[in-house]
Amino acid sequence: MADAFDWGLLEPAGEAASAVSDDRILRAMVEVERAHLAAWSGLLGVETTSSLDSGLLDRDALLRESRRAGVPIVGLVQALREQGGTLVHQGMTSQDVMDSALMLVSRDALAASRAALVAAGRRFSTLAREHRGTPFAVRTLTQEAETTTLGTVFGGWLDVLSSTLELLDTASFPLQLGGAVGDGDAFARLSGDPDAVVGLRRRLADALGLADPGRAWHTDRSAVLAVARAALSVCAAGGRIGRDLGLLARDEVVTPLHGGGSSAMPHKSNPVDAVLLVANGLRASGPAAVLQATALSYDARPAGEWHAEWQPWRESLRLAVESAGLLAHAAEDLVVQVRRTATDPASSPRGGAAVDSAVARFERAAGEGVR
Template identity: 60%
Template sequence: MADPFDWGLLEPAGQSGMAASDDAVLEALVDVERALVLAWADLDGTDGEALAALLDSSAVDRDALLAGVRADGVPVVALVEQLRVQAGEQAANVHRGATSQDIVDSALMLVSRGALGGARHQLAEAGNALGALAQRERMTPYVARTLSQAAEPTTLGAAMAAWLDAVSSSVAAVDAAAFPVQLGGAVGTGEAFERLSGRADAPWALRASLAEHLGLADPGRAWHTDRAPVLAVAAAAAQVCATAGRVGRDLALGARDGTLLPDSGGASSAMPHKRNPVDAVILTANGLRAAGLIATLHAAALSSDARPAGEWHAEWQAWRGLLRLAAESAAVLAHAVSHLVVSAPAATASTAPASDVAVAAAGTVVDAAVARFVALTPETERPQ
C-alpha cells in the first residue's frame, strides 16, 4: 500500500476532515456498487444480498487501484475490475449498465451527506456554547466597530449573538441541502438499463431503488450535465466555512487586546510569551481557502457534451476539499467558542458606558438570536 499523501502536517485540523478522506470516498464508491447490485435484484425479483456482501472495500488492492486511476483517469474502472474478481461467477452483475460518473457522483453525495451531517452536529455544539456566552455577556459593555473604527457602544453579548445568528444560518443551509443519487448510464439516457432488463421503466425503477438503498434522494432524472446539485451542496459547505471564518476573524481581533483569548495553547517558536489564537487562525484560513474551491466548481459547471474532458474531473478534489474544510471548520469553531476566555476589563477599558437603551437593544438581539437557534435545533442537540 502506498503511503498516504496527506497525513495532516500542513493541515492543523485535518483529523476532523477525515469524513472526506480517500478511505471515506473508497468506501462510498463500494457502497454505491453494492447498492446497485441490490437495486438490480429488486428489479429482477431476485436476492442480491449474497453478492453485495462479497464486495469488500478492505480487500481492494490500493496500489493496483492507484495504478488504474492513473491509467484510466477515473477510479471506477480499476475498482470494478477488482470487485468483479471478488464477485466470482456473479461478476457480470457488478456495475451492470452503469458508468463511472454514476458511481463517482453518487459516492461523493454519500460523502457529502456524512461530512455535512458531522459538521451540523459541531455547529449545534458551537451554537449551544455561543448562546450561553451571549447570555452571560449580554450586559458587558463593548465597542462596535464599522470600517475598522469605533462606532457605538453595545454589548459583547450582542456581538456574540451575531455569531450565533450566522451559525443558525449555516445550520439552516445544511438542513436544506439535498443529496441526490446519480444514475443515467453511459450518456444519461439509461439505455443500457432498458436493454439489459427488457423493461422501459428500468432507469426510473433502478434509480429509485438505488436511492433507497443508499439513503439518498431520488431526483427522478439523471443530472450528469446539470451540476446544480453539486453547486448546492458546495454552497452549504462553503457557507459553513464562511460562518466559521467570520467568527475566526473576530476572535483573532479580540485576542490582540486580550478581550477574547483561548484558554490554552498557541505557542511560538521564537516568542515564548505568546498565546496565539490558533483556532481563530485555522478558521480564518479555512474560510479563505473555501472561496477558491467553490470558484472551481462554478467554473466546472460550464461544461459540455454528455461528459466533458476535464471539467467533471476538476470537481472531485474541489468538492471533497470543501467538505473537508466544512467539517474541520465546524469542529474547530465548536472548540474555539467552548474554550474562550473573556476579559471584561479589557473589553470595557476604552469603552464609554452603554446607555440603558443600548443595553436593552443589545439584549433583544441576544434573545432573538438564541430563540432562532433553539427553533432550528432539537432538544437532543442542546445541553441537558
C-alpha cells in the same frame, strides 16, 4: 505504496479530514456498487449472496488502473467483479458511481459539520445571555464607534450560525444513475423493462439514503454547486467568527484558555483556532471558483470538466468539516476577560432584544436538522 501525499503536515486541523479521505470515498463507492448489485439483482429476479468488501481491495492496483483509465471506477469494477460477479456495475457508468459516492460523503460530512456548529452555537448562546448587559465598545470601519454589550457580539455570531444552519438544511443529496449517456437505456435493454431505470433509481436512493431526483444529472451540476455552497457557507461562518475571535484576543477581551505557542517567542499564547478558521475561510474561494467553472459542461458527459470537480468538491467538504470542528473547539475554549456589570444583566435594555432574538432564532435553526 509510496509515501502518503498528504497526511496533514500542512493541515493543522486535518484530523477531521478523515470524513472525506480517500478511504472514506472508496468505501462510499463500494457502498454504491453494493446497493446497485442488490437492487439490480432484485429487479432482474436473480439471487445473489455476494458481499462486496472494500477491505479486500488492492490499493496499489487501484492506483495503477486509475492512472491508466483516468478514473478510479474502471479498476474498482474489475476488482469488485472478482468478488460479486458480472452483475456488479451492470448498466452503470463511472460517473454514476463517483457522483453518488461523493453525495454520500457530502451528506455525512455536512451532517457532522452541522452538529459541530450547533455545539458552538450552544456555547455562544450561553455567553450571549450571560453578557447581555456587559458594556462593550464596538468598532465600525476599524474605528471605535459606540458602546453596546458583549452579549450582542455573541448574538451576532449566533445570527451567522443560524443563517448557515438554515442553508445546510436546504441541501439535497441526489443519487446519480443514468448509464453511459444518461438515458438509462442499458437498464431497459438488459432487463426488458422500458421503465427499469425508474424503479432501479428509486430502490437505490432508498437503500443509500439519498434523494431520488427522477433523472440523471451528468451535465447539470446544480446539485454539486448547491452542496458546495452549503459547505463553503460553513467555512465563511467560521472565518467570519474567527476574525472576531482573533481581534478580541488581541484586545484581551475574549481569549482562548489554551493558546498556541511560538517558535521564537515563548511568552506568546496565540489564538490558534481563530487563525485557522480565518485561513480556511480564505482558502474556500479556490474550490468554489473551480466548481463554478466546471459547471459549464457539455455533451452527454464532458472530457475534463467532470474530472476537475473531484478534488475541489472534496476540498470544500474537508474545509467545512475542519472549520466546524475548529469553531466548536474555540467556543468551548473561550475565556471572557471583561467583568460583567454589577447590576442584573437582564435589567439592561441595551442590546437585550437583539440577544433574545438571536438566541431564539438559533434555537429554531438548531432544532431542524439536515435532511
